[in-house]
Amino acid sequence: xxxxxxxxxxxxxxxxxxxxxxxxxxxxxxxxxxxxxxxxxxxxxxxxxxxxxxxxxxxxxxxxxxxxxxxxxxxxxxxxxxxxxxxxxxxxxxxxxxxxxxxxxxxxxxxxxxxxxxxxxxxxxxxxxxxxxxxxxxxxxxxxxxxxxxxxxxxxxxxxxxxxxxxxxxxxxxxxxxxxxxxxxxxxxxxxxxxxxxxxxxxxxxxxxxxxxxxxxxxxxxxxxxxxxxxxxxxxxxxxxxxxxxxxxxxxxxxxxxxxxxxxxxxxxxxxxxxxxxxxxxxxxxxxxxxxxxxxxxxxxxxxxxxxxxxxxxxxxxxxxxxxxxxxxxxxxxxxxxxxxxxxxxxxxxxxxxxxxxxxxxxxxxxxxxxxxxxxxxxxxxxxxxxxxxxxxxxxxxxxxxxxxxxxxxxxxxxxx
Numbered sequence: 001x002x003x004x005x006x007x008x009x010x011x012x013x014x015x016x017x018x019x020x021x022x023x024x025x026x027x028x029x030x031x032x033x034x035x036x037x038x039x040x041x042x043x044x045x046x047x048x049x050x051x052x053x054x055x056x057x058x059x060x061x062x063x064x065x066x067x068x069x070x071x072x073x074x075x076x077x078x079x080x081x082x083x084x085x086x087x088x089x090x091x092x093x094x095x096x097x098x099x100x101x102x103x104x105x106x107x108x109x110x111x112x113x114x115x116x117x118x119x120x121x122x123x124x125x126x127x128x129x130x131x132x133x134x135x136x137x138x139x140x141x142x143x144x145x146x147x148x149x150x151x152x153x154x155x156x157x158x159x160x161x162x163x164x165x166x167x168x169x170x171x172x173x174x175x176x177x178x179x180x181x182x183x184x185x186x187x188x189x190x191x192x193x194x195x196x197x198x199x200x201x202x203x204x205x206x207x208x209x210x211x212x213x214x215x216x217x218x219x220x221x222x223x224x225x226x227x228x229x230x231x232x233x234x235x236x237x238x239x240x241x242x243x244x245x246x247x248x249x250x251x252x253x254x255x256x257x258x259x260x261x262x263x264x265x266x267x268x269x270x271x272x273x274x275x276x277x278x279x280x281x282x283x284x285x286x287x288x289x290x291x292x293x294x295x296x297x298x299x300x301x302x303x304x305x306x307x308x309x310x311x312x313x314x315x316x317x318x319x320x321x322x323x324x325x326x327x328x329x330x331x332x333x334x335x336x337x338x339x340x341x342x343x344x345x346x347x348x349x350x351x352x353x354x355x356x357x358x359x360x361x362x363x364x365x366x367x368x369x370x371x372x373x374x375x376x377x378x379x380x381x382x383x384x385x386x387x388x389x390x391x392x393x394x395x396x397x398x399x400x401x402x403x404x405x406x407x408x409x410x411x412x413x414x415x416x417x
Contacts, residue, residue, distance in 0.1 A: 069101035075379055076131055103127035111384055112233055112395070158253050158309065158350055159246065162372040162403070171211040172375055174406055212377035212402035213260050217244040219395040241397045245380070249401060253372060254352040262403030265372060266353075266361060266413075270405040272371075273297075274361060274413045283417050284358050288321050288329045288342070294365050294414045295343045302367040302410045307346045309364040311353040318342075358416050366411025374403040 070093060077091045093101075107124030111117060117125060165172075219240050225233065249262075256264035263270060275297050277290045291308065298306060310318070321329045330340050340347045345365070354360040377400035385394040405411075 065102055065105065066098060068105055069098045072101045072105065072131060073097055100127050100130060104131045108382070112237065116386060117384075158348070158368065158372075159249055159374065161307065161348065161368040162253065162374050163369045163406075164374050164376070166376050167212070168377075170377075171209050171402075174208045174210075174373075176206040176208050208404070208406060210262075210373065210375050210402045210404045210406075212375055212400040213262070215245060215248060215399050215401055217241050217397045219397070220389055220392040221395060222392055237395055241380070241395075245397070245399065249374075250350070251352050253374065253403060254350065256403070258404075262374070262401070263405065265364065265366075265405060265411065271408040272364075272366075272405065272411045272413055273408065274415045276415050277417050281417065284356070286317075286356060286363070286414060286416060288318070288323075290414060291318075291363065291365075292343050294363065294412050295345060298365060298367075298412050299409060302370055304367070305369065306365060306367045307348050308342055309348045309350055309353060309366070309368075310362055311351055311355065312349055313355050314353070314362045315347065315349050317356060318347075356416055361413040361415045363414040364411060365414075368411075370407050370410035371405060372403060373406045374401065376401055 073093045074091065103124055104127035107120050107128045110120050110124060111128070117128075120128070217240075219237055221233065221237070252262040252264055254264050255266050256262045257267060258264075258269065265272060275294050277286050278293065281287050281290055295306075295308075319328070319330045323329060330342070353364065354362050356362045378398075380397060380399045383396040383398070385396055388394055
């Protein structure tokens, strides 16, 4: 007797079953492979982190690199635009432009490890040419500038607390309102004009101009250091430049004389009102009552977001003060969160303020965003010079920054008798 013949449907079902079984086995092997690769990747990342070189030593992941490239394109756009208008829509960039910016960022890192631009791959050199200033200067990506600004904040927090704006011209002018008009009057108090004719509108309006000045810094790096691939040269250079720029800008915000640098808050020409300590306060000292009196001498409209600014020595004296019952004045509570509050206002510690001595003004209470404006004409730029320094490659950093007190009434200073 012959064997029964299989129906076509049965054959197809068997084939389909075998295919599904094979696919399931492939999926299991792929899942196992992916798990092993993920574990290997985690182990490698852990090793690189322990060596101080996360993400393979380049300091950036794929997402951060794209964000940095977009920021670099924005910096190029605003540096080429003759007038920055905030009402215009934000610029948009295509994938080809982003890829070119990413290539330029890689070329800039390669240039930091090289003594000649000829050693950079041609495609990176071509991308760098689209973000160049002159023959050997290049725009730094905003992430690098932000890293420097974070160092700036570490040195003195005032640079991050004052108002920051970018300009596209040689200076910026503000209209200053000095108009003093009479108050309004009820109709029953006057037979004709409610407040009588006043002076011509606009006679009391003045101008305030802030001009950015050049600020430069040079880092000398030996060829041996640049050739050492195990050293994160980029982070070191940015840290050095950030500390240098941060110190100078922070010092100018507080004590700049206005000649080739921003005009500082402590300069008498700034016109900030000064309050003296109380007659009952011993000479050469201040009390917490003096600080509260200083706080409430500021107009109410500037009280919001106002802060106390003093140096570490003055903060140490404040920490030792107590009330009439012997309880410390500066005792933080869980409701205050991080930091200390005095009269409900935060305290900012800045190294540049003077110590408590007779005639000095060691305490500032102000709404810093209304008091001071810091303007940036050109973002931080980088230029490599392997020729001028002999065996040393010079890393030249340059920016144009200006600043000034735009509203003196937004601050008060305490003077020691």
